Amino acid sequence: MTAQWTTDDLVAFVQREFNSLSDPIKAGPMAAYMKTEMPFYGIQKPERLPVYRQMKALFPPNNPRQYCAGVLALWKLPHREEKYAALEYAKQHRQFITFKSFPLYETLIREGLWWDLVDDIATCLVNTAYLLDRHHIRPVIDAWIDDPCLWIRRTAILAHHRHKKETDWKQLFEHVLRRSQEKEFFIRKAIGWALRDYSYSEPLRVMSFITKHKERLSSLSYRLACRALIRNDYMN
Numbered sequence: 001m002t003a004q005w006t007t008d009d010l011v012a013f014v015q016r017e018f019n020s021l022s023d024p025i026k027a028g029p030m031a032a033y034m035k036t037e038m039p040f041y042g043i044q045k046p047e048r049l050p051v052y053r054q055m056k057a058l059f060p061p062n063n064p065r066q067y068c069a070g071v072l073a074l075w076k077l078p079h080r081e082e083k084y085a086a087l088e089y090a091k092q093h094r095q096f097i098t099f100k101s102f103p104l105y106e107t108l109i110r111e112g113l114w115w116d117l118v119d120d121i122a123t124c125l126v127n128t129a130y131l132l133d134r135h136h137i138r139p140v141i142d143a144w145i146d147d148p149c150l151w152i153r154r155t156a157i158l159a160h161h162r163h164k165k166e167t168d169w170k171q172l173f174e175h176v177l178r179r180s181q182e183k184e185f186f187i188r189k190a191i192g193w194a195l196r197d198y199s200y201s202e203p204l205r206v207m208s209f210i211t212k213h214k215e216r217l218s219s220l221s222y223r224l225a226c227r228a229l230i231r232n233d234y235m236n
Contacts, residue, residue: 007073017051056092067096099136118151122158145175157190164201180216192224
């Protein structure tokens with residue numbers, strides 16, 4: 001495919017490949033597992049990977065506009081695997097994972113509204129852009145932590161993932177405390193995951209925080225936050 005490809009070319013390629021791999025026997029159970037009425041082709045991830053590799057090679061975006069258009073063209077298709085392809089396309093082209101793409105990512109979160117879509121956006125797109133551009137993105141994340149949408153709030157917590165020693169730990173801890181009284185399972189789990197992830201880099205700081213605020217954390221958040229600390233003998 002030349003650099004003159006269109007989003008119609010991209011869509012046609014993905015749909016053709018997915019149709020050839022579709023398995024109706026698997027489609028129903030996959031939809032049931034995700035608790036969605038959205039149709040599936042019935043293609044599991046290992047079978048999708050070769051399609052993703054070809055997609056990256058054949059349809060490289062030339063600019064941010066083409067990047068966003070490609071993501072949205074796949075995202076608007078009816079099948080779940082096509083949405084997975086949209087997110088894969090978004091992740092493949094790291095030069096466009098920037099603050100300028102944040103309106104796109106927010107749209108995907110507000111339309112995705114489930115963990116299999118949102119968590120990929122949070123931990124592979126939003127977090128990557130945030131690490132590169134603290135100045136512009138920090139106030140956005142700070143607003144998201146109080147957003148009425150559960151999945152935006154979850155993203156604000158998971159946006160700190162994989163930042164290691166560069167984690168904005170003051171903001172992370174502040175956000176954990178601002179959401180610590182929530183009863184939403186997906187928020188409580190995100191808190192635990194974020195703290196556990198940071199504990200790999202700064203175990204003593206996380207241990208001090210969760211010990212001090214144990215009564216404010218849900219049992220799920222606390223248990224997940226402790227997991228790596230216990231495994232590495234910082235706690236028992």
